[in-house]
Amino acid sequence: MSTATDAPGIADTLSPTARTRIGRGRNRMVAERDRLHTFLAEALVAHLGLMVGSGADAHPIVLPTAFAIDLDGPDQCGTLYLHGSVGARWLRTAPDASICVTVTELDGLVAGRSAFHHSMNYRSAVIIGRPRLVDDHDERQRALDLIVDHMIPGRSATLRPSTRKELAATAVLALGLVEASMKARDGGPGDEPEDIEVGVWGGHIPLRRVSGAPVPDDDARGQVPADVSNRAVGLAG
Amino acid sequence: MSTATDAPGIADTLSPTARTRIGRGRNRMVAERDRLHTFLAEALVAHLGLMVGSGADAHPIVLPTAFAIDLDGPDQCGTLYLHGSVGARWLRTAPDASICVTVTELDGLVAGRSAFHHSMNYRSAVIIGRPRLVDDHDERQRALDLIVDHMIPGRSATLRPSTRKELAATAVLALGLVEASMKARDGGPGDEPEDIEVGVWGGHIPLRRVSGAPVPDDDARGQVPADVSNRAVGLAG
Numbered sequence: 001m002s003t004a005t006d007a008p009g010i011a012d013t014l015s016p017t018a019r020t021r022i023g024r025g026r027n028r029m030v031a032e033r034d035r036l037h038t039f040l041a042e043a044l045v046a047h048l049g050l051m052v053g054s055g056a057d058a059h060p061i062v063l064p065t066a067f068a069i070d071l072d073g074p075d076q077c078g079t080l081y082l083h084g085s086v087g088a089r090w091l092r093t094a095p096d097a098s099i100c101v102t103v104t105e106l107d108g109l110v111a112g113r114s115a116f117h118h119s120m121n122y123r124s125a126v127i128i129g130r131p132r133l134v135d136d137h138d139e140r141q142r143a144l145d146l147i148v149d150h151m152i153p154g155r156s157a158t159l160r161p162s163t164r165k166e167l168a169a170t171a172v173l174a175l176g177l178v179e180a181s182m183k184a185r186d187g188g189p190g191d192e193p194e195d196i197e198v199g200v201w202g203g204h205i206p207l208r209r210v211s212g213a214p215v216p217d218d219d220a221r222g223q224v225p226a227d228v229s230n231r232a233v234g235l236a237g
Numbered sequence: 238m239s240t241a242t243d244a245p246g247i248a249d250t251l252s253p254t255a256r257t258r259i260g261r262g263r264n265r266m267v268a269e270r271d272r273l274h275t276f277l278a279e280a281l282v283a284h285l286g287l288m289v290g291s292g293a294d295a296h297p298i299v300l301p302t303a304f305a306i307d308l309d310g311p312d313q314c315g316t317l318y319l320h321g322s323v324g325a326r327w328l329r330t331a332p333d334a335s336i337c338v339t340v341t342e343l344d345g346l347v348a349g350r351s352a353f354h355h356s357m358n359y360r361s362a363v364i365i366g367r368p369r370l371v372d373d374h375d376e377r378q379r380a381l382d383l384i385v386d387h388m389i390p391g392r393s394a395t396l397r398p399s400t401r402k403e404l405a406a407t408a409v410l411a412l413g414l415v416e417a418s419m420k421a422r423d424g425g426p427g428d429e430p431e432d433i434e435v436g437v438w439g440g441h442i443p444l445r446r447v448s449g450a451p452v453p454d455d456d457a458r459g460q461v462p463a464d465v466s467n468r469a470v471g472l473a474g
Contacts, residue, residue, distance in 0.1 A: 019289075019290075019296060019298075044343055044346075044357075044444075045341060045343050045357070045359075047284040047286075047299050047339060047341070048299075049284075049286035049297035049298065049299035049337070050297055051288055051295070051296075051297050052256075053256075058288070058334075058335075059256060059288075059334070059335035059336075059337065059365055060286040060287055060288050060297045060335070060336060060337045061256075061286065061337050061363070061365070062284050062285075062286035062299055062337045062338070062339035062363065063339065063363070064339065064341040064359060064361050066357055097295075097296070098295075098296035098297070099296075099297060100286070100296065100297045100298050100299045101299070102284060102299035102300065102301065104282060104284070104301040106281055106282050106446070109281075109388045109389060109448075109468065111389055111392065111451075111464075111465050113396070114396055114397060114399065114403070115381050115382065115385045115393060115396055115399050115403075116399060116400075116403040116406075116407070118384075118385045118388060118389075118392070120281075120282070120303055120388070122282075122301060124301050126298070126299065126300070128296055128298070144352050145352065147355075148352045148355045151346045151355060151357070152346060152348055152355075152442075155348065155355070156352060158437070159350070159351055159352055159437070160351060160432070160435075160437075162351065162352050162353060163353075166351070166352075166353040169353075170353070187454075188452065188453075188454030188455075188457075189454065191456075195397070196456045198397075199458055199459070200395070200396070200397075201453065201457050201458070201459065201460075201461060201462050201465065202453070202454050202456060202457050203451055203452050203453040203454045203457050203461070203465070204451070204452050204454075205389075205448050205449070205451050205452075205465065205468060205469045205472070206448060206449035206450075206452060207281075207446055207447070207448050207449075207472065208446070208447060208448075208449070209343070209444055209445070209446055209447075210444070210445060210446075210447050211346075211442050211443060211444050211445075212442070212443040212444075212445070213443075214348075214440055214441070214442050215425065215440050215441050215442075215443060216425075216438065216439070216440040217424075217425030217426065217439045217440045217441075218425075219428075219433045219439060220425075220438050220439050220440050221436055221438070222436070222438065223438075224438060224440070225438050227348075228348050228438065228440070228442065231346065231442060232442045235442070235444065
């Protein structure tokens with residue numbers, strides 16, 4: 001049964017713009033905004049793409065980075081936060097132009113019956129937009145806590161507040177989750193019927209990320225705290 | 238003991254250009270070219286960054302993609318291969334300008350004694366250059382086999398040759414491993430002495446990628462082939 005209230009509205013659906021429209025593999029497009037949010041809450045590394053240099057020397061650069069999202073943030077559709085040293089080249093230039101943040105988790109290797117139908121299972125989100133350099137003190141503090149808690153949920157509440165010096169050394173970028181697309185692939189290969197008839201084996205190898213036991217450093221004393229051990233258990237698969 | 242032949246020459250050392258020089262975190266720089274090669278042989282996903290559009294509409298886009306390397310390829314310092322549909326927007330524009338390919342593997346979450354000293358353990362390579370659209374038939378065929386074997390070693394030898402139609406539908410990009418840099422972080426946090434004194438716990442959570450048992454698709458008959466089962470066992474950790 002479908003009612004008017006079941007139909008996804010603008011806020012629930014990823015409505016691609018010309019920049020985030022998926023060209024190839026539309027069958028792998030994910031249209032539900034809440035799947036994007038769930039994925040971004042779970043994934044651990046973002047790849048930030050931006051243009052550096054100018055004229056004939058201009059070139060893209062792609063850097064791996066930690067991130068967090070805040071669905072209650074000031075931006076329409078939620079906010080993705082990145083942080084870095086105020087001395088980092090990419091942070092100085094980022095707010096002047098559009099950037100692209102891509103978050104990917106690999107979920108499997110797909111063994112097709114031909115080279116052509118080999119593939120990977122994955123979830124991947126692409127967000128494009130002009131970032132905002134966060135200068136509001138409270139938003140910066142909150143964003144930094146969210147980035148820590150994205151890595152280890154609950155951790156920030158156990159730590160001392162950041163010092164003025166630490167905050168001054170850290171820049172925070174905010175990117176609205178407005179212009180976003182998501183793709184996902186799972187399952188086995190999409191082989192040709194004639195290859196299936198021949199009897200070659202086809203299927204996939206599931207992959208997942210797991211954690212080992214937390215490793216205390218040389219100065220650590222006492223029990224592993226609950227936030228750290230819970231994170232390790234949660235990723236133990 | 239160090240002799241002249243032990244000293245790294247140009248071919249052994251990653252000599253960054255202005256574009257690949259590491260700005261922040263020089264202590265994490267990896268200078269040995271063979272460590273780059275070992276890492277690229279092991280990592281599974283690349284993120285390709287390129288510029289699309291022009292003028293005020295120009296923006297970077299970052300796409301996850303499979304890849305392979307060939308140290309015996311035609312390019313100085315070895316070749317990184319990417320492939321995609323000939324219909325893909327990014328493949329049409331890529332050879333006209335510099336691209337950036339970044340390959341990252343996440344190795345752990347670092348729980349510092351302050352928000353500031355939280356970090357991630359990782360290995361990451363950044364390669365910048367102008368790619369070459371591979372039109373030589375033999376090089377294309379070899380590159381596609383390498384990409385399959387990068388996912389599942391030994392797999393390509395078990396498959397029928399690609400058809401003319403499949404090859405016509407697939408474009409291959411080659412990027413020389415000339416302008417490349419690599420960074421790696423491992424171990425625990427680099428905390429402030431005053432935070433260590435307070436007795437907060439610090440350490441890290443190791444992360445690794447593992448595989449589950451191969452999943453046959455509905456049409457698969459018989460034993461899982463050795464290439465697939467070996468890959469799964471190899472990633473079982």
